[in-house]
Amino acid sequence: AQSVTQPDIHITVSEGASLELRCNYSYGATPYLFWYVQSPGQGLQLLLKYFSGDTLVQGIKGFEAEFKRSQSSFNLRKPSVHWSDAAEYFCAVGADSNYQLIWGAGTKLIIKP
C-alpha cells in the first residue's frame, strides 16, 4: 500500500539557517510527489510538485525539493529560512487516475529568532 512518512514531527531552525525537511514514500511505481504548506489555522497551499524529468524541482517562496528514487525520498530544502516560513509542511504522493493524495503526518517548522 502507498504510504508517506515524515520522520520529524517538528523541527527548530534559526532564522537565516538552511532547512531540510524529510519525506519518504512507499509506492510501487514512480509516484507524483508534492509538498504543501499550512499556516496556523489556515488551509494548505501547494509549494511544489514532481511528476517526471529533472529530479530537482523549484517551488514558490524559495523552496526546492529533490526526488531520489534509490532512497524513495523527496526532501524539501531552503537555503535560508525566514520567520514567515514558520508553518506545518506536508508531503503527499499521488498516482495517475487517482482521486486522492496520500498524506504524510506533517512536520511543524519552528523558527528561532
Add this chain to the structure above:
Amino acid sequence: DGGITQSPKYLFRKEGQNVTLSCEQNLNHDAMYWYRQDPGQGLRLIYYSQIVNDFQKGDIAEGYSVSREKKESFPLTVTSAQKNPTAFYLCASSRGLAGNTGELFFGEGSRLTVL
C-alpha cells in the same frame, strides 16, 4: 478573486446534534473534497465528488454525509453518528483528479468543537 470559501470558521455543537459545514468554490473546478485534520495524523479524506450529483466515500465517511447539487457547492453534514467529531475540517477542489494534477486548492477550514 477565485477561491474556496468555508463557513463557519468556528462551530460549537452539543452532542446529538447534526451540523452542516458550507463549502463554495468559484474556480469552476469539477472535483471537490472534504478532509478531516487531527493533530499528528495528516489529512484524511471523508468524501469526494468528481461531478455534480455524484460523490464517493473516502477513508473515514462513517458519520458524515454530503451532497453535490451544484458545481460550486459541496456541503458536509456531521451527523450525531460521528463518534468523535471535534476536528478541523478542510474543503478542497481540483481541476482534475487530485492524484493526477496534484494541485488541490483549499479553503481556510472550519473548526468544529463538540461540547
